[in-house]
Amino acid sequence: xxxxxxxxxxxxxxxxxxxxxxxxxxxxxxxxxxxxxxxxxxxxxxxxxxxxxxxxxxxxxxxxxxxxxxxxxxxxxxxxxxxxxxxxxxxxxxxxxxxxxxxxxxxxxxxxxxxxxxxxxxxxxxxxxxxxxxxxxxxxxxxxxxxxxxxxxxxxxxxxxxxxxxxxxxxxxxxxxxxxxxxxxxxxxxxxxxxxxxxxxxxxxxxxxxxxxxxxxxxxxxxxxxxxxxxxxxxxxxxxxxxxxxxxxxxxxxxxxxxx
Numbered sequence: 001x002x003x004x005x006x007x008x009x010x011x012x013x014x015x016x017x018x019x020x021x022x023x024x025x026x027x028x029x030x031x032x033x034x035x036x037x038x039x040x041x042x043x044x045x046x047x048x049x050x051x052x053x054x055x056x057x058x059x060x061x062x063x064x065x066x067x068x069x070x071x072x073x074x075x076x077x078x079x080x081x082x083x084x085x086x087x088x089x090x091x092x093x094x095x096x097x098x099x100x101x102x103x104x105x106x107x108x109x110x111x112x113x114x115x116x117x118x119x120x121x122x123x124x125x126x127x128x129x130x131x132x133x134x135x136x137x138x139x140x141x142x143x144x145x146x147x148x149x150x151x152x153x154x155x156x157x158x159x160x161x162x163x164x165x166x167x168x169x170x171x172x173x174x175x176x177x178x179x180x181x182x183x184x185x186x187x188x189x190x191x192x193x194x195x196x197x198x199x200x201x202x203x204x205x206x207x208x209x210x211x212x213x214x215x216x217x218x219x220x221x222x223x224x225x226x227x228x229x230x231x232x233x234x235x236x237x238x239x240x241x242x243x244x245x246x247x248x249x250x251x252x253x254x255x256x257x258x259x260x
Contacts, residue, residue: 003112003206003207003208003209004065004112005063005064005065005066005068005208006063006064006206006207006208009064012064012065012068013064013068015068016065016068016069016071016072017068017071017072017075020072020075020076021075023035024075024076024079024085027085028084028085032085033084033085033086034085034086034087034164035076035085035086035087035088036087036088036090036157036160036161036164037072037073037076037087037088037089037090038090038092039069039070039072039073039089039090039091039092039172040065040066040069040091040092041053041091041092041093041094041146041174041176041213041215042061042062042063042065042066042069043059043061043066043069043070043073043091044057044058044059044060044061044066044213045057045058045059045060045061046060046062046210050211050212051214052178052214052215052216053174053213053214053215053216054174054216054218054219055091055172055173055174055216055219062208062210063207063208065208073089073172076089077170080170086164086165086169086170087170088160088164088168088169088170088171088172088173089171089172089173090153090156090157090160090172090173090175091172091173091174091175091215092148092153092175092176093145093146093147093148093174093175093176093213093214093215094113094114094145094146094147094148094176094213095113095147095148095150095153096113096114096115096116096147096148096149096150096236096240097115097147097149097150097151097230097235097236097239097240098150098239098240098242098243098244099150099151099239099243100151100230100239102242102243102246104243105239105240105243105244105247106150106240106243107247114145114183114186115147115186115190115236115237115240116240116244117129118186118187118190118198119190119237119240119241119243119244119245120244121198121199122190122194122196122198122241122244123241123244123245125244127199128199128200128201129187129198129199129200129201130200130201130202130203131183131184131200131201131202131203132202132203132204132205132206132209133203133204133205133206133209134202135205136205136211136212137211137212138182138211138212139182140182140184140185142182142183142184143182143183143209143210143211143212144180144181144182144211144212144213144214145180145181145212145213145214146176146177146178146179146180146181146213146214146215147177147181147186147233147236148175148176148177148215148228149228149229149230149231149235149236149239151229151230152226152228152229152230152231153175155226155228155229156173156175156220156224156226159224159225159226160173160224163223163224167223167224168223168224171219171223173217173219173220173223173224174215174216174217174219174220175215175217175220176214176215176216176217177215177217177228177231178214178215178216178217178218179214179231180212180213180214181233185233186233186237187200189233189234189237190237190241192234193234193237193238193241194241
């Protein structure tokens with residue numbers, strides 16, 4: 001998303017701003033007064049991306065993706081200030097994994113998410129995985145991210161919906177575990193899962209990327225009682241790889257839709 005937004009800023013402004021305006025207008029016309037909005041850690045200022053980032057950390061995005069999400073947040077908050085609606089804004093960190101029972105997973109044709117791409121590579125759908133930057137100021141020189149399992153993120157949405165008139169009303173929450181893993185950590189975890197070396201190549205840093213982005217997710221837990229079940233990189237990798245393996249078989253057979 002971040003790299004795509006750098007190369008296609010107009011597309012992201014049209015979607016994230018134009019579509020938000022259209023949605024809020026439609027909500028007003030039919031009397032829908034509650035929104036749970038999917039935002040992103042990309043809204044935070046670059047120099048804040050070091051220690052775990054709290055919700056009150058400075059916002060100053062370095063990518064069009066983050067800028068458009070932050071602007072959409074502002075539109076929602078300004079609308080809420082009129083009394084027209086209530087909101088909960090969830091700022092996702094790096095969403096990964098798949099349904100533990102294999103019922104759903106990421107099927108984006110042109111995905112940019114690290115774990116998705118790594119699993120595609122392990123399944124033979126890509127010739128290699130590219131590491132963008134090996135000279136970041138991190139322990140092993142590769143970027144560090146806070147990966148959150150999609151099932152735990154789904155639970156955060158359920159809690160926000162259930163408590164929309166209470167603890168979640170007009171609040172912003174980070175969605176992450178507070179634990180960062182580097183690109184090389186992900187590669188090692190996947191190699192452990194598959195028992196095979198992953199073909200890897202390196203490339204220069206990409207515009208818009210940051211060295212380290214880790215969430216302070218304590219507010220979500222304290223306010224909504226969020227208790228993640230899959231806050232472990234090996235589980236995230238295992239579920240992602242199981243989904244990708246099944247999905248790869250489906251693709252090779254020329255079938256459509258989700259496996260299982």
